[in-house]
Amino acid sequence: MCLAVPAKVIEVSGTKAKVDLGGATHEADLTLLGQAEIGEYLLLHAGFAIARLDAQEAEKTLEIFREMEGEVSKRLQ
Amino acid sequence: MSIVHKDERILLAHGGGGSLMRGLIEDLILKRLNNPVLARLEDSAVLPPLPGGGEVTSGRLAFTTDSYVVKPLFFKGGDIGKLAVCGTVNDLAASGARPLWLTLSFIIEEGFPIDQLERIVDAVSEASGQAEVKVVAGDIKVVERGAADGLYINTSGIGVVAEGVNLSPSLIKEGDKVLVSGPIGEHGMAVIAARDQVELDIDVESDVAPLGGLVRDILDNGQAVHFLRDPTRGGLAAVLNEAASAAGLTIRLFEDKIPLKSGVKAISEMLGLDPLSLACEGRMVAIVEGKGAGKILKQMRQSPLGKEASIIGEVLSPLVARVILETKVGGRRTVDMPYGEELPRIC
Amino acid sequence: MKSLSGYSDASLCKKLAGYIKRLAKDLGRPVSFMEVCGTHTMAIFRFGLRQMLPSEVHLISGPGCPVCVTPPSYIDLAIEISKIDGVIIATFGDMVRVPGTHSSLEKEKARGADVRVVYSPLGALEIARKNPEKRVVFLAVGFETTAPTVAAGVLRARQEGLKNFHILSGHRLIPPAIRALLAAGSNVDGFLLPGHVSVIIGSGPYEFIPKEFGVPAVVTGFEPVDILLALRMLLSQMSEDRQEVEIEYNRAARPEGNEKALEMLYKVFEADEGQWRGLGRIPESALSLKHDFRFLAAEGVFDIALGPSREPSGCRCGEVLRGVLEPEECGLFGTSCTPQHAIGPCMVSSEGTCAAHYKYERSPAPLERA
Numbered sequence: 001m002c003l004a005v006p007a008k009v010i011e012v013s014g015t016k017a018k019v020d021l022g023g024a025t026h027e028a029d030l031t032l033l034g035q036a037e038i039g040e041y042l043l044l045h046a047g048f049a050i051a052r053l054d055a056q057e058a059e060k061t062l063e064i065f066r067e068m069e070g071e072v073s074k075r076l077q
Numbered sequence: 078m079s080i081v082h083k084d085e086r087i088l089l090a091h092g093g094g095g096s097l098m099r100g101l102i103e104d105l106i107l108k109r110l111n112n113p114v115l116a117r118l119e120d121s122a123v124l125p126p127l128p129g130g131g132e133v134t135s136g137r138l139a140f141t142t143d144s145y146v147v148k149p150l151f152f153k154g155g156d157i158g159k160l161a162v163c164g165t166v167n168d169l170a171a172s173g174a175r176p177l178w179l180t181l182s183f184i185i186e187e188g189f190p191i192d193q194l195e196r197i198v199d200a201v202s203e204a205s206g207q208a209e210v211k212v213v214a215g216d217i218k219v220v221e222r223g224a225a226d227g228l229y230i231n232t233s234g235i236g237v238v239a240e241g242v243n244l245s246p247s248l249i250k251e252g253d254k255v256l257v258s259g260p261i262g263e264h265g266m267a268v269i270a271a272r273d274q275v276e277l278d279i280d281v282e283s284d285v286a287p288l289g290g291l292v293r294d295i296l297d298n299g300q301a302v303h304f305l306r307d308p309t310r311g312g313l314a315a316v317l318n319e320a321a322s323a324a325g326l327t328i329r330l331f332e333d334k335i336p337l338k339s340g341v342k343a344i345s346e347m348l349g350l351d352p353l354s355l356a357c358e359g360r361m362v363a364i365v366e367g368k369g370a371g372k373i374l375k376q377m378r379q380s381p382l383g384k385e386a387s388i389i390g391e392v393l394s395p396l397v398a399r400v401i402l403e404t405k406v407g408g409r410r411t412v413d414m415p416y417g418e419e420l421p422r423i424c
Numbered sequence: 425m426k427s428l429s430g431y432s433d434a435s436l437c438k439k440l441a442g443y444i445k446r447l448a449k450d451l452g453r454p455v456s457f458m459e460v461c462g463t464h465t466m467a468i469f470r471f472g473l474r475q476m477l478p479s480e481v482h483l484i485s486g487p488g489c490p491v492c493v494t495p496p497s498y499i500d501l502a503i504e505i506s507k508i509d510g511v512i513i514a515t516f517g518d519m520v521r522v523p524g525t526h527s528s529l530e531k532e533k534a535r536g537a538d539v540r541v542v543y544s545p546l547g548a549l550e551i552a553r554k555n556p557e558k559r560v561v562f563l564a565v566g567f568e569t570t571a572p573t574v575a576a577g578v579l580r581a582r583q584e585g586l587k588n589f590h591i592l593s594g595h596r597l598i599p600p601a602i603r604a605l606l607a608a609g610s611n612v613d614g615f616l617l618p619g620h621v622s623v624i625i626g627s628g629p630y631e632f633i634p635k636e637f638g639v640p641a642v643v644t645g646f647e648p649v650d651i652l653l654a655l656r657m658l659l660s661q662m663s664e665d666r667q668e669v670e671i672e673y674n675r676a677a678r679p680e681g682n683e684k685a686l687e688m689l690y691k692v693f694e695a696d697e698g699q700w701r702g703l704g705r706i707p708e709s710a711l712s713l714k715h716d717f718r719f720l721a722a723e724g725v726f727d728i729a730l731g732p733s734r735e736p737s738g739c740r741c742g743e744v745l746r747g748v749l750e751p752e753e754c755g756l757f758g759t760s761c762t763p764q765h766a767i768g769p770c771m772v773s774s775e776g777t778c779a780a781h782y783k784y785e786r787s788p789a790p791l792e793r794a
Contacts, residue, residue: 002424002461002566002569002570002618002620002621003346003347003348003349003422003424003463003620004569004620004623005343005346005347006428021340021343021344022339022340022342022343023279023280023281023338023339023340023341023342023343023344024270024277024278024279024280024343024344025277025279026275026276026277026278026347027276029573029576031576031688032572032573032576032682032684032685032688033682033684033685034684043620043623043676045569045570045573045620046516046543046544046545046566046570046573047543047544047545047546047547047573048544048572048573048576050569050573050620050623050624050682050685051623051676051677051682053428053675053676054674054675054676055675057674057675058428058430058431061653061672061674061675062430062431062436062649273550274540274541274542274543274547275543275544275547276547348517348543349466349517349518351470402472403472404470404471404472405432405434405471406432406433406434406437406471406476406648407434407437407476408437408471408472408474408475408476408648409472409475410469410470410471410472410474411783416521420517420518420520420541421516421517421542422490422516422517422518423516423517423518423543423566424462424463424466424489424518
């Protein structure tokens, strides 16, 4: 029951943010988040932004995985 | 599967081009109106040759009908008028016919704005010019306010199927390739975006377009083309499930080969929709001889309406009548026959 | 965000599937993991992940799907309200086909009920503003992800003094349902925890799973790499004999969750006992409007005497949900309970455990597994 998609903030006015979903724009309500900066990535659910996506964390998880890969492939040799 | 029970009512989904509509046609209509031509359930009925001469001598006639109730009437990339011509022309083309004549009947609600009717008829004339067909007959009925929702159109269309052109699911065999003439789901998404269920500004236009020319190009190839169908309601998923069950074969699709615009992908994920089940109105699915596929792809891409055509799958040995999808990430799943209506979801 | 596409990278998925296969083989026994949320169930289906997993790894669809959340009594009440003159039912698309005891909203719509699909509670508010002479009832279903958006909508309705906006609260809470499943005894070896519920409530409310029941749990995102990485993390916890709540979906879910959303949620709603399809009554597992918002609760506005809403007899979905029963072992499976004529939630939900079994495992030529 919780389909939510990432979207990039392109405009902010009051509690509303215009966001780009990659080929379409939509107006999201910021009431559950407080505020948002242009260029930030938000998580949208049922018309509301429910979280801010953290680019570093996203990269870190993939990075950890690549390191794991390195360490695992060493073990497999 | 039997869908129609005595106390059931017609549901919206019965008109959705999916399993419910299919059940209705087989259990209710075919039982009462069965005849060899109708039983084939083709997009248009290919009639036996005319007795004696006439302008049409060597080929056979194809005859089809359709109704148009799209809401809203106007959407990015088109309107109900253009849709009515292209939908009918494409059904004829999918049976291998060169479209010739259309009839056009309106049912209009009392109080419908005249300027909108003019816009719609303009669109009809423009589209029929583009498709090189003539509207040879028509009718207008008006119903009192509230008895219809704005305006509906019903059409019928006649075309001629040249000698030697024979298309049928029974020709589909192992090793055939599956092609689509362009990105999918754009009409369905353009209509959803135009409705007020979701406040969306989307750069996706309906793909509605007449495909008579594109089909003529690929049919000049001897018998390489086995099956043609224009994926409208129920999209690619409905058309390929119908082909697979009619031919008793498995169709295997490759997700990374299926052309899909980013706006359609993004909004499908946001609303929980499956692009494979979203309507197209200007695309043709062709199942063709394996070795002829490359040449037909090249021809499709030469046509203005086939620039992004792609080979999206193949026909496997008769495992079971089913459509499977090799997903982009290396997984595999079945592609089910859509229920009949795609609704925005949150799960 | 360039890195987002990394989460559906085919080569990463293939490698992860390889690790999962090796780890599962080392464990030497079949394992059952539950994806609690219906959105995970649909993502697993959409990316075809089931076929990438070794046969030792079973996936069970949990109670976090729209159908399990709404007992027949909720749909029956919504249907009775839809028959009242001047009422508009606004609902998420998910609810339209969910069966009640005798009918569904889709069938009532065909009989003339005004049922409109919205994508957001804000859409339901808009319908109320545009139809002042009608009474709009929004079917407020969903978990901790959706409930705060409804709370924000309720506050706005009160602010604007919208007299014709009502909600029928069917919200459910995830942690109490997991606790009920575990307390009743289940074979689940690990949980894929719902990423977007956790964006709101954080990871704290799940700590009882490893601490009291010794079962690993991972807060999981919804891209293929997220799901496969989380399965790998669960298998690693098992092979290292660790039990803890880990967050795989750290780009969105933080341990403390979204405090602003939680504050708004519990300004409008309070926890209450809830009825779940297949799981029965679970304490503190539902949300109902607090006292000073009760004026817009649909139950209060329309007094409706409901006939008995009964759960289908012979339905053993509760046991399937706990992983103690295979679909094939249920007497109704494949005979009176099929996707075309679904009885229990595991079959009604298009990708529930029984529906998935019926479509993939039973078909004459099952798709070969990795």
